[in-house]
Amino acid sequence: MSTVRFIACVAALVAGGSASAAELNLYTTREPGLMQPLLDAYTTATGTKVNAIFIKDGLAERVAAEGANAPADVLMTVDFGRLIDLSDKGLTQKVASKTLEAAVPAQFRDPDGQWFGLSARARVAYVSKERLGDLKALTYEELADPKYKGKVCIRSGQHPYNTSLIAAVITRDGPEAAKTWLTGLKANLAQKPAGGDRDGARDILAGVCDVAIGNSYYVGLMLSGKGGAEQKKWAEAVNVVLPTFAKGGTHVNVSGAAVAKNAPNRDEAVRFLEFLVSDEAQGVFAQANYEYPIKAGAPVDPILADFGALKADSTPLVEIAKNRKAASALVDQVGFDN
Template sequence: MIARILLGSVASLAVLAPALADEVNVYSHRQPELVQPLFDAFTAETGIAVNVAFVDKGMVERLQAEGARSPADLVMTVDIARLAQVVDAGVTQAVASPVLEAAIPAEFRDPAGHWFGLTSRARIVYASKDRVAEGDVTSYEDLADPKWQGRICTRSFTSDYNVALTAAYLAHHGDAATRIWLEGLKANLAKKPDGNDRSQVKSIWAGECDISLGNTYYMGQMLADPEQKAWADSVRILFPVFEGDGTHLNISGVAMTAAAPNKDAALKLMEFLASDAAQAIYAETNNEFPIKPSVARSELVASWGEFSPDSLNLTEVAKLRPAALKLIEEVNFDG
């Protein structure tokens, strides 16, 4: 049975019901093309169909409105903040699985079992090959150095990825130091924050700035796009670290809903997504880092270089997100 993707507005989610015993219903923030190969492989192996509703906005509100009648078994999303939001809203349930606990490192899963990381991505620096040497950026702290004045581009700092980075900075350095860092970074901007991570690389290619923040997997996406390959070819990836620690990582992840009408089948899908086979598909298809340490990165991703991940547990990042967002707004970073 071929997995079916159901696209459209949040209202279309109702078509997932009623659920059948040999199905799993997924509400996904992830773009369909990024997850469909995984669901096809799962269906081929188990005979269990996967019905997917792509939900860009309003996932928590939808699950709360549906309550115990929700057809959704699993939610899949990106960023620790979004995972924390569904858990905090009370619309998930804890999962106890020796398979998941063995496959996924402790720092990439909820201690209470409400969410599990599936892939990771580093928040790195894209740097001009022509104007920035490889050793010019070694830490996130460096980004506030006046030597970068007028040379940095970034998307909005209220975006999930930058809020998570700021929360990690806050965990490492505290409130006062984080405020100073945000003010210094803002002073170094070449232009007002806008666009997405890839558009910042375009700005480097166009000579508007020299470095930008971005997620690693966007390099793979740009290289595969004929219109964007020139942007990607103009930059190199640098892996900054927090002083005394490593490079900031974020995750994509999965959680089981509180209603989960197909709980057993949903658990099978969760465990499959942490398997060697699924993790290899993630690595090759999405240009992300497998969450399972024993699974190799793709050849392309491995070519970007080695780095030491930050040791900070992502639950700490999620906890500090509101405080980080408050600091970003207080310094009027995007203003």
């Protein structure tokens, strides 16, 4: 409680003394179940009431249409491609904050301060304990190796988590090499891409495949038992391997936020972002959803720590984002989802 009070005092001072009856409007593509603990912590710390709406797709279109009257102060998304989209469409505004710049590594925020990453998730491999128990290291390139023929499961190639990975391959190796890789990966699939990341673990337990591509936090969620006893069994059937590029690190996506261009409560919005990179909030990201904190040195959840040390690939997200559409087109071209 004392940390909360301390933050409350600091925040109140930063905000100019008065924190009563303030409000903040949040548009988010992050699911309500994951947001609520953070919002509650913020309200406790500052007394600010947070009004939120969870929108899956169309957040950008809605803010754009609402225009000058849009009530949104903060726009939050779970994928950097969406964040960059927002700033490309001119729906965000520049924020100059020493706190944010100090907390968020340069590769995970916009150089111009239009958006900031807040938590990180790695695109990892779930591998069968039973059939690939000895596998300790893996490269993304190897996933296209014929030795895994008929052994790989993955969700739709058009899902943002996958287009982001494919865009990273294009950025690193060029479009031709990326096409060869994706074609090879397609040839290795055990079944048509469908479902979500967790289905990969379940399909491994069912013997459908040996390796599945998924986000890191799903394993934490499944192992914790928050998703029910069934899912715990799925997660216990797999080991998590943090794959790397042959000459690089692990592909990392971020969830992040931006201050809306027409934010009616701009100062409150900046204060909220700064709160989200505080040690307390970074801890909530880790506890509520088993994400990697964006802030260097913030503690990682023990379940995640078990996967081994995360060595994030250093390719800047803004560079990867430029190839997002090409990645989506490539998925169609190789008929990945067919």
